[in-house]
Amino acid sequence: MGRIALRTLITLGGIGVLALWWTGAIPGFTATPALTVTTFGELVGLIAGYLVCVQVLLIARIPWFERGVGLDRLVSWHRSVGTTVIFLVMTHIAFMMLGGMLADGKNPVGEYISILSAYQDMWWATIGTLVFFVVGLTSARLLKSLLPYEWWYWIHVTTYIAIFLTFLHQVSSGTNFVAHPVPRAIWILMYVGTALCVVWWRALLPLVRFARHDWTVATVVPESPRAVSVWIKGNDIEDLGIRAGNFMMFRFLTWRHIWSAHPYSISAPPYQGHLRITVADLGNHSGALRDIRPGTKVIVEGPHGSFTAERAKRQQLVLIAGGAGIGPIAALARDFAGRGFNSVVIYRARDVDDMALLDEVRGLPGTRLIVAPGRRSDLGFDPLAPEHLSSLVPDIRGREAFLCGPEPMMDTATHSLHALGVRRIHAEEMSFA
Numbered sequence: 001m002g003r004i005a006l007r008t009l010i011t012l013g014g015i016g017v018l019a020l021w022w023t024g025a026i027p028g029f030t031a032t033p034a035l036t037v038t039t040f041g042e043l044v045g046l047i048a049g050y051l052v053c054v055q056v057l058l059i060a061r062i063p064w065f066e067r068g069v070g071l072d073r074l075v076s077w078h079r080s081v082g083t084t085v086i087f088l089v090m091t092h093i094a095f096m097m098l099g100g101m102l103a104d105g106k107n108p109v110g111e112y113i114s115i116l117s118a119y120q121d122m123w124w125a126t127i128g129t130l131v132f133f134v135v136g137l138t139s140a141r142l143l144k145s146l147l148p149y150e151w152w153y154w155i156h157v158t159t160y161i162a163i164f165l166t167f168l169h170q171v172s173s174g175t176n177f178v179a180h181p182v183p184r185a186i187w188i189l190m191y192v193g194t195a196l197c198v199v200w201w202r203a204l205l206p207l208v209r210f211a212r213h214d215w216t217v218a219t220v221v222p223e224s225p226r227a228v229s230v231w232i233k234g235n236d237i238e239d240l241g242i243r244a245g246n247f248m249m250f251r252f253l254t255w256r257h258i259w260s261a262h263p264y265s266i267s268a269p270p271y272q273g274h275l276r277i278t279v280a281d282l283g284n285h286s287g288a289l290r291d292i293r294p295g296t297k298v299i300v301e302g303p304h305g306s307f308t309a310e311r312a313k314r315q316q317l318v319l320i321a322g323g324a325g326i327g328p329i330a331a332l333a334r335d336f337a338g339r340g341f342n343s344v345v346i347y348r349a350r351d352v353d354d355m356a357l358l359d360e361v362r363g364l365p366g367t368r369l370i371v372a373p374g375r376r377s378d379l380g381f382d383p384l385a386p387e388h389l390s391s392l393v394p395d396i397r398g399r400e401a402f403l404c405g406p407e408p409m410m411d412t413a414t415h416s417l418h419a420l421g422v423r424r425i426h427a428e429e430m431s432f433a
Helices: 001-026 033-058 063-069 071-104 110-119 122-138 141-146 149-173 181-215 283-293 323-338 358-362 388-392 407-419
Strands: 214-224 225-233 245-250 263-270 276-279 300-305 316-322 342-348 369-373 400-404 425-427
Touching: 001 033, 001 063, 001 225, 033 071, 033 181, 063 071, 071 110, 071 122, 071 316, 071 400, 110 122, 122 141, 149 181, 214 263, 214 283, 214 316, 225 283, 245 283, 245 407, 276 283, 276 323, 316 323, 323 342, 323 358, 323 369, 323 400, 342 358, 358 369, 400 407, 407 425
Parallel strands: 316 342, 316 400, 342 369, 400 425
Antiparallel strands: 214 225, 225 276, 245 263, 245 300, 263 276
16 A cells, blocks of 8 residues: 555656746747757756656655655665656757757767757756766676675765756756746746755664664674674663564674674564664675674664564565575564464575584474575575475465575575466565665
């Protein structure tokens, strides 16, 4: 229901943009090809400007959006809208250039120089557009996989600079705004409202909660050669409604970690003022958590996500964890055990030494743990392939599935579960990258 409501809201906003364009369009804009092309280019630019705000709001941590849609789907929509924005910006530039060339008879270089000199803030818009393209390129799967998270994060922070730079030429040179104060005021209000949402939910609210809850690292516990659990304590953290399967954004206030917040799943929900995250060494940030000292302050955002026990409609479950995915799966297994559900937990890892929280999961009532270590190349098969998965869990078709782990493992498990007739499958991405 929440998805439909948000889609409807976005669509109504788009209709409003069309109405705003129509009221400001030059009368008789179909009189010449040049005027028609230019007017269409202005429409495309308005839609791109509107979708930029939509894109930002989707990941502004607005709680109504997250409860109604789920953060994983919001992130997916954010990416799709971002791709659309890049395409629309390119189309806007192309049509504005073409319209000018048809009117002036100039070549592309001459027309672009003419546009720069004729319209206000076009130099800033050019810089902002280049930043947009850089951000878009680093969002591509290949480049994103090559960049450290911290680099990706700070490159994407520049998106806000790009939005501001391109916004300037919209209100100072846009045909729909220059001689139309009411549409101009509406457009400015839309951008200011978007900025305030980001400032409040992504910057100020975490600081307010930090001051209230006083998040502090209590202890760091090695769980395996490549994984550690970080216990974090705070005041009144039970009031936040953190549940097994949620994830939160953690910014540890040390020189090495302060520059970016990272998403980590909760591996043990709040208990006596403490919560736990279990993190595998997958990079500079996660690997360095082993050296975090007790007493380190932490700024925390969240909780986020809907990968929780409340989504289960059956009491017979199969939980599949891969690598660091054991954190949220272990928390969910504990929650399901407390509800009296019957769970089978399948744990995949490259090596048995990499496995964490085994004894904790093995000791849960109503829970059967199946460990499946080993690389596929060494085993000669994939334990999560349909034929092997069905042999591990013969009654799997009647179970509901929860998955968390690396993307390739998730893809394989999802394909196998569908092939085996499992219809209710829950998985959630906890990354904003």
